[in-house]
Amino acid sequence: MSQTRAVDGTPLLEVKGLTKVFGQLKACDSIDLTIGKGEIHALLGENGAGKSTLVKMLFGSLEPASGEIFWNGQGVTISNPGQARKLGIGMVFQHFSLFEALTAAENIMLSLDDDTSILAIAEKAHGLSKAYGLPLDPFALVGDLSVGERQRIEIIRCLLQEPELIILDEPTSVLTPQEADKLFETLERLRSEGKSILYISHRLEEVKRLCDRATVLRHGKVVGHCDPRQETAASLARMMVGSEVITATRPPAAIADATELLSICGLSRKPAGPFSVALKNIWLTMKAGEVLGIAGVAGNGQGEFFEAISGEVTQESPDVIRIRGNPVGKLGISERRLMGAAFVPEERLGHGAAPRMKLSENLLLSRFKTDTKAFLGKFGMVRTSAIAEASKRIVSEMDVRKSAEDPEAASLSGGNLQKFIIGRELDRQPSVIIVNQPTWGVDAGAAARIRQALIDLARGGSAVLVISQDLDELFEVSDRIAVMHDGQLSSPLPAAEMTLERIGLLMGGSQTATESKGDAA
Amino acid sequence: MRLELVKRPQQSRAFSALSPFIAFGLTIIAGAILFAALGKNPATTLYYYFVEPLMEVWSLHELAIKAAPLILIAVGLSVCFLSNNWNIGAEGQFVIGAVVGSVLPVMFPDFQFWFVLPLMLIMGMIGGAAYASIPGILKVRFNTNEILTSLMLVYVAQLFLDWLVRGPWRNPAGMNFPETRTFHSYAILPEILPASGRAHWGFVFAIIAAIVLWFVLSKTLKGFEIKVLGQSPRAGRFAGFSAGKMTLFAFAVSGAMAGLAGISEVSGAIGQLRPAISPGYGFTAIIVAFLGRLNPLGIVAAGLVLALTYLGGEAAQISVGLSDKVVRAFQGMILFFVLACDTLIHYQIRFVKSKAATASLAAAQVPNV
Incomplete structure (x- = not known):
């Protein structure tokens, strides 16, 4: 696969053959990736394509099974987030790690390694927030802030470390379209200062608008590098999904x-x-x-x-x-x-389904009252064959892919479990x-x-x-x-x-x- | 180099079932080493410990007597533990069950009919259930920690019994010994086979309770409710089950079982109330419940094994001169090995080499991928 060289010739970060295995699953399978200086690089892929695993390895929170990482041309091993920060890699997570009962400045202080005073931090944060158009009151309680404001704390916390490379994991998934626009302005300003950004997303329009280059992952493998501005949203989607999107x-x-x-x-x-x-x-x-x-x-x-x-x-x-x-x-x-009425909650494991119970038992979970005659016998005995039969029906109806005849709910992938849960409710014709x-x-x-x-x-x-x-x-x-x-x-x-x-x-x-x-x- | 526990994608069913046996085998091996270190012959000691008590009929009866309360209490506890209610106070519920069940023969000694015994058993169960409901209600109503409240109530129950037998319930014709009058014949739980030994009907109750609860837990909606609420309370609420009602139910059931064990022990094995009526059955039953994998049928086997460690310990004290502390050490080792086996069934150990080695290994692999 041909690699586009970075903008000024020396890549800031180069990754070769990075692999991570969880049990049977190759979450990342010999990933190659190059990020140049002053570039916004998109990492595209569906949920479960291996994006998060890849960036966790870059940020040192996961250890790669094999592969090499080069930083400014030097081979490096990143074994923990502290080391990543020292190299100049900063990360803004999708799910924020902030204490709601503390102020913005206190949250920032907790992540710093040295004993800077809270006032100095507040002042620095204030300066950064002005410079990059990220309005923020350092003394506001995080619990009172909107999600967009919380994200600003994370970004400022990251900028305080003066990183060369900033990794943003699905940053707009929690923002309103207007808040997202503001974020893009900030990112463009950072790029103009020569900082590099690795931008993870599955929203194609914003990638087309913002990013200089894109690497597309599918099932843990790199399926292509491209210039998103030359592509259409449909062609990007095809690369991500591997087939026409229905x-x-x-x-x-x-x-x-x-x-x-x-x-x-x-x-x-x-x-x-x-x-x-x-x-x-x-x-x-x-x-x-x-x-x-x-x-x-x-x-x-x-x-x-x-x-x-x-x-x-x-x-x-x-x-x-x-x-x-x-x-x-x-x-x-x-x-x-x-x-x-029928209900499908947001959380699948632990709310919509009991993780350590079999699919057929999870069928009973929401159906024992509405289908008492079919599923329960004398003395409240569970008719095992009836629930197994019904869950088989749902599995074939919704095309649920599973590894065993009647596996535990937790062993299914998120998408397949969701298909089962939705199918369980639809089966009743609510x-x-x-x-x-x-x-x-x-x-x-x-x-x-x-x-x-x-x-x-x-x-x-x-x-x-x-x-x-x-x-x-x-x-x-x-x-x-x-x-x-x-x-x-x-x-x-x-x-x-x-x-x-x-x-x-x-x-x-x-x-x-x-x-x-x-x-x- | 360091060790890592990696979760296995699939647990072996065979090893899950075998794990208590493997654990028991490992306990025997560790026990043999322990005996050798104490300067005893491991083979003869193990013989006295685990074989001799099984060779005589009377001693099998003793085994049943010791196993009965352990099994009864542990099957009740399995309902609690499976539904994520941590009842640690079965010892106290055992005592209160014995006290309430003894009201008739102690306070109304002239009330002698055939139905006295069934009444006593029912009162014992009610007493145990009511006493267990205290931590249950406190948990539901005030969100207290049931581990603490149920444990503290053990000492309340024991001191209450102590006060009763020294004070108001002391045998008027007992020469000031701290014990109640002996029960009349209608209040005695009879032996199963009087000809061959002392084992009383408490053992039969234990087996019946185990079978009934096994049926409920594995075959019925109630069992499903217990397990769902224990594993994921939020999914249980989504199903329409009430966690609060389940807490009350679980405490009541396990209290009733402990109470039945208490009154059976008093009316079957002892025949009167004394300051101490249990050698810690309520606590050992916690080990039994986990050794039996919280499965009532497994608990029957586990109860027999732990009863054997009590008997074997006594036998080894007499014949080889082993310290009585060895019993506790043995019970502890069994629990340790069971938990270790379970861990290895769910996780596999991986040796992670040091950083430098990993890096060179990774470098060596790169050309291949």
Whole structure:
């Protein structure tokens, strides 16, 4: 494979044949990668392609099984993050490692090796935040900051070490489109100063816009290097997925005079803990045949909202939530299922499925109350053959790939387990289904299948509520879209009338966006 | 060079089942080395320890007497441990079960009918369950740590029994010995085979309890509920199970089993209440529960093995002059080897060579990939 040389001839970082093996799985299989000085280099790949494993090896938090790393032409072994920082590699993680009860400056101080005073740090951080357009109050409590602001702390913390190479892991996945724009400005400024950036993402548009070169990974292998500006989003996607990307088809919905299946009237909920979000007066009605999408930056009350509708947390008044006209506010999750509702939580292992239990047992988990006759016999005996039969049906229906006849849930890949969990609920033909992050971490093929299944269910006469952070997904499946911000839900609008810009404003908490169409930024 | 534990992708079912036996074998080997180091002949000592108690019929009866409470308590505890409720206070529930069950023969000695014994057994179970419910309710209502509360209640129960037998319940005709009056014949749990030895019906109760709980745990929705809530409480809540109700249920069941063990021991083996009625059955049962892999049928086997270490320890004290501390050391070694075997079933050991060696190895491999 021909390697493009770096911009000024001497690559800052060169990786040859880097390999990492977990058990049977080659997470990274002899990866070659070159990053030049002053370059924004994209690392593209689907979930599970090996991107995170690769950068963890570059940052010293994982040890490669074999392969070499050259820094400024010198062979190096990076055995821990401290060493990486000393070389000049800084990293901003996808999931922030910040203490919410401490201030921004205190969080930065914790990561520094020397005893700099807190005031000196605050001053330095303030200087950096001005220089790079990253507005931040060093003395603000992290718990009070938005996700975008928290990311700024991570970036400033990283810049304080004066790195030559900055690794950003899916930085925009938690940002509104407007916040992402600001981030891009910062990154371009860093590039103009000769810093190099390794930018990990699966969002093709932003890679095309920002990056000078791209390395594409698939199943742990490098499948190509390219200049993303010369490619189309479709051609990049093809490289990532290895085949044409299928998008779900969405026939028009006829819901004008359909029956109301789910209605939420003034749902409020106090925060359960110091850092959880309160739900504030949420109103929503859904009719048979439609898919309603709820957008929003993570941590704006989506989890709390899901728990409240599912009945894992009940309400004080029965009329707050109605399923098929029945007031269910005071009923638990099993009773709500009996009314015809089904639920798919965000977390698969440990919430939607018990990790150490077999698939067939996980089928029983959400179905024992609704399918008592089929699955339970005398004395509450479990009909093992019946649940095995039903789980086999779901496995073939949803094309779940597995290693054994009836494996433990934890042994399945995230995408396959999600297909099983969704299939488990769809198998019941629920009249209302609430799905939180349906395709998070799921590969493109499986995601398309899941989305199509949800649309088909709606068109068959059910109401489908999808909560997601992935805006592309919401536009693909939804008939109407609402936005959740700080525990409040905007009034839903037809998907055709929603623009990215408008959603972005709503995600950032601007209420005016609903009224004044196109009044951007 | 350092050692790393790497999780195995697949656990061997055969070794999972064999692990207690391997552990027991390793304990015997380690025990032999220990005896040799103490200057005893390992072969003869092991013979007295593990074989001699099995050679005589009366001594098999003694084995059953010791195994009965261990098995009864441990199957109850398996429900607790599987549902992630850490009841460490079975010793106290055993005592309270014995006390409550003894109310009839001690306070109403003239009340002599055939149904006295069944009533005593039921009262013992209720007493144990009620006492176990205290840490259960505290956990559900106030979120207290059940390990601490259940353990502390052991000492409360023991001191309560001590006060009873020295004070209000002391035998009026007992020459001031700290013990209650001996139970009348209707209050005595009979022997299974009176002709051959002392083993009483408590052993039968233990076997029945083990079979019933095995059925519940492995075949029914209740067992599923217990395991789901123990393994992933959030998935349990998603299923619609209540963790709070499960805590109360698990404590009540294990308390009832411990209480039944207590009243069976008192009315079967002892025949009256004394200041100390248990050589630590409630605590040893924790080892039994884990040695039996929290599976009631495995617990029956494990209970017999640990009962044998009690008996063998006594025999070895008498015949070879071994210290009585050796019993505890043996029980500890069994637990150690069981846990070690389990670890090796789930993980494999990998030797990681030093950095320099890895680097040169990696360099050597590069041309090949």
